Amino acid sequence: MIKIFTDSKDLSAFAADYFTAAARKAIAEKGTFNVALTGGNSPLQLYTLLASPQYSGSIDWSKTYIFWGDERWVPLDDKRSNAGMAYAALLDHVPVNKDHVYPMWSDQLPPGEYAAVYEKLLRSHFDKSGGTFDLILLGMGEDGHTASLFPGTQVTREQHTWVKAYYLNPQQMYRITLTAPLINLADRIMVITFGENKSDALAHVLEGKRDTITYPAQLLQPEKGELIWAIDDKAAAALSPDYIKTNGI
Numbered sequence: 559m560i561k562i563f564t565d566s567k568d569l570s571a572f573a574a575d576y577f578t579a580a581a582r583k584a585i586a587e588k589g590t591f592n593v594a595l596t597g598g599n600s601p602l603q604l605y606t607l608l609a610s611p612q613y614s615g616s617i618d619w620s621k622t623y624i625f626w627g628d629e630r631w632v633p634l635d636d637k638r639s640n641a642g643m644a645y646a647a648l649l650d651h652v653p654v655n656k657d658h659v660y661p662m663w664s665d666q667l668p669p670g671e672y673a674a675v676y677e678k679l680l681r682s683h684f685d686k687s688g689g690t691f692d693l694i695l696l697g698m699g700e701d702g703h704t705a706s707l708f709p710g711t712q713v714t715r716e717q718h719t720w721v722k723a724y725y726l727n728p729q730q731m732y733r734i735t736l737t738a739p740l741i742n743l744a745d746r747i748m749v750i751t752f753g754e755n756k757s758d759a760l761a762h763v764l765e766g767k768r769d770t771i772t773y774p775a776q777l778l779q780p781e782k783g784e785l786i787w788a789i790d791d792k793a794a795a796a797l798s799p800d801y802i803k804t805n806g807i
């Protein structure tokens with residue numbers, strides 16, 4: 559499904575409503591809400607909105623467990639940190655239990671070891687709380703990457719492991735990421751994508767020939783859950799009218 563907006567404010571309000579509804583449903587049904595946050599610029603407005611009195615009061619943050627879809631392997635006070643951004647825009651302003659927040663970062667372990675620890679933590683958390691992620695938020699880069707599943711990387715071929723870390727040469731940094739086998743178990747995936755610089759990649763991802771090595775966002779194919787692309791009209795510019803007619807909501 560895709561939902562196209564002409565205004566980023568409307569897009570973020572839609573995403574905030576979606577987030578809130580997912581949280582309320584999960585908490586009503588099983589007592590917890592398990593969500594993975596995304597990084598980059600796209601979710602900033604959403605996080606700010608969720609922190610506002612209009613939204614923050616409608617979620618039981620004490621029953622909310624926060625994970626991440628991916629991370630740049632930098633400390634939280636580094637301006638590139640996805641978790642640092644989420645704390646500043648959202649988590650520092652809502653009554654979430656800080657012990658229920660699991661950034662993908664450790665200053666004690668190297669990234670590869672921490673990826674295994676993070677996977678263990680997720681498996682044990684899901685054993686206790688039941689199910690997997692109620693919601694995974696993601697973005698998409700102009701190269702068609704999502705989470706830290708970058709074009710041409712081995713991690714796009716992963717079939718079993720849930721969390722991987724690897725050195726991303728072009729960026730000269732480690733990345734840590736959930737992999738497609740775990741992402742696709744989620745009940746809901748929402749990908750937030752803005753801007754004309756993403757229109758070519760988005761058209762390839764949604765309408766092009768399947769090539770998940772070149773366009774890793776094509777890996778998003780939930781087994782049973784819902785996948786929704788919340789995009790602006792600039793990102794949607796290269797989609798065909800037929801595709802929009804068939805998949806638009």
Ligand SMILES: O=C1O[C@H](COP(=O)(O)O)[C@@H](O)[C@H](O)[C@H]1O
Binds near residue numbers: 599629697700704706
């Ligand atoms: O590097 C990353 O980029 C993507 C896309 O970011 P955006 O700034 O274009 O919205 C993001 O989804 C991912 O979490 C992040 O690590």
